[in-house]
Amino acid sequence: MDLLAQILINGILLGGLYAVMALGLALVWGVLNIVNLAHGAFIMLGGYLSWHLYTYLGIDPFLGLPITAVVMFGLGYCLQRGVLNLIVRAPMFNTLLITFGLEVVLTYLAQMAFSADFRTINPSYAGSNIALGPVVIPMARLMAFGVAVVLTVGMWLFLLHSRLGRAIRATAQNLVAARLYGVEPRHLYAMTFGIGIGLAGAAGGLYGTVSQIDPYIGATLTAKSFAIAIIGGLDNPLGVLVGGLVLGIIESLTVLYIGATFGDVASFGVLVLVLIVRPSGLLGKTA
Amino acid sequence: MKALVSILLVVAVAVLAAVPWFGSDVLVQFGINALLLAVLAQGWNIIGGYTGYASFGNSVFYGLGSYGVAIAMVQWELPFAVGMIFGVVLAVAFAFLLGLPVLRLKGHYFAIATLALAQVMIAIVSNIGIAGQNIGLVLPPLNNDPLFYELSLILLVAATATVFWLTRIRFGFGLIAIRENEEGAAVMGVNTTLYKVLAFALSGVFSALAGGIHAYWITFLDPASAFDISLNVKMIIMAVFGGPGTVLGPVLGAFVLSGVSEVLSSEVTSAAGLFFGLVVVVAVIFMPRGLADLMRRFRTSGWRYFAENLRAHRI
């Protein structure tokens, strides 16, 4: 029983992080109709950025998150404005391919710049735990979870209540709706993609505090983000949070009861099942 | 014009068939890879290019074909040909069992579901004893590259002939109708479910055969390499680069991109992947309908072709 409680806690903490990973992907997919295969690579870049800030400048990874997010936002904005805006109206294959091309480029750049070694962000409190009866809560994971929840709820409030957020949501329904809000569509697209990548960067920083970073983690993280976005839906950040928690818990339980090699499979199995069982409930928003 | 194209094709195939007699070992090995990739791109073309379903699950067919050969030869000591048949049976079974539910999904959802299936397959195969679990299987070696080369070429010719035949029969017409407008096809009498599953299976047959040849040639396989998603991405890139939904485009795309990546990896070893990624990005922006379309239209519109593509898809 204690073990189960511990596993559930681990799953929930992991799930919060997963939600932030998927948040940016869901936003870009839902609004721009671009499935960004390079999303995981941006998470990876964010992780490296955070690691460098911590290792060379001594900036605490949690305090450094805003810097990481802003830098990644800038990168995302420029990419959309300079490259992806050129193909937003192209067929689906092409948007998949171009983001795949970006994934390849980013992975190789990272490998050249950072080598293929594992990196972990290890602040002084990384090893400390909070004991709640028999259950142990790792400090770093708890903080990452807290930030994740704040980011998700913040995102939700932003989309619902800010002028830009409303313009973004309107654009998800209709590509030229941005003009009704007095926003230039090219700028709005770039802002949306920038926010998505900024969130990916923040997720990378958090990921680095609880797990290892290397140039090749991108593909798996993209796939997991997909799974979460599909389970949670594309139109509401709170749905993504639920999706992240569901996946985190399922993964933790799978590792415990079925075996460690099945951890990643669980996410994809759930994804396929959700798609097959409820395609009608999940279709329509973007199809 | 048609006669000229046919003659050129026959000459091209004859020259390709003669490569093992005058080419170096390295060239033959490069050729086997390029030919098998072309088969994969052509196989993907049936479900992706003609039917319009962006399958990321074709690497599963490839993996099943590889394991079909490996299991038959290693565990049951059967001949290679039986292994190939076994692999095809596995692939067709997969296409029917999982194609039925998954092909109901549209657009990105289909792409992602097939992507996830490929991941699940890796884990399942890693836990099957007869498939060597996650350690893999070692096949009996056969040092005869020219044989593998000619087999791959025959397979490519067969795949391309099949696609050509598809463009001439009712079935192929139905697939194109599904790609262009699935609901419209259904109300005009196209059995869309059956056609999609058949297209998925047919594309799986060629991918499985390619996987079988590759497994016997390489003599070793493990789950991660047999079901490698990036292989699937490669076939899509090659098909789309060449021209999806055309008979020769995917083959052309596979040859050109295999050549480019070979030259890059020998000239600028460390940055080969980087350039490959950039080539893909630039190609998608400037020639979104592939080489086949470029060659058709460049003659009439010249350099404006690129500008027109840009204007059509940007905001």
Add this chain to the structure above:
Amino acid sequence: MNAILEITPILEITNVTRRFAGLVAVNDVSFTLKQGEILGVIGPNGAGKTTLVSLISGTLPPTLGDIAFEGHSIVKLPAYQRARLGIGRTFQIMRPFPGLSVLDNVAVGALFGHGGGESELAKAREQAREQLRFVGLEKFSDQRADELGGPSRKRLELAKALAMQPKVLLCDEVMAGLNHVEIDEVIDVLKRVRERGISILVIEHVIKAIKSLSDRLLVLHHGEKIADGEPDTVLSNPQVVEAYLGRKRA
């Protein structure tokens, strides 16, 4: 009308209802389409007309009710089987196969339509050419379908459905957006279609166009049938006038 043909309805809709997430698009509608008849269905926007066509052609399943074709229930059959039985439809939002030539768009109908269609491509194209001639589009045969203008697309929709050799033709607003001359031409085409023995259900937003064409009129309002009968009788029905004409005139 030939009295004997009227005995068995070719299409019989019984208590059909279709709901979409709380909204009732078609509510408990029943009617019949007789052999060789032209039945006009009118109603304001949002009355459920297009939904009705989708329910009959099988692209949408009904929530409740039954649809019978030549006396047999088809409500469980998928769309393609209904097409093979002889139900052809056009789309209000014109949906050609955009990348195919106009000729090949129509050839799809000949290849797959009523009875399973023609198996040879060359023969199917020959039949397609005939249909294009029939609707007056033969000069556009080799153009891509998405390069056609609006009025021509309406005709293409008709040619595609006719190439299926249907027994029933469901026309979803084939006259909307056309000028008077074009409307008269389409009416002429539909009359000639009827002479081939094809029963027709015509859905139309504009009443004038449909009145002269239809043997009988059916009025839908908020998903419900509010009138069904002789065109003149129906159009003078006070309920119809209030629901539809009254608002139009106001």
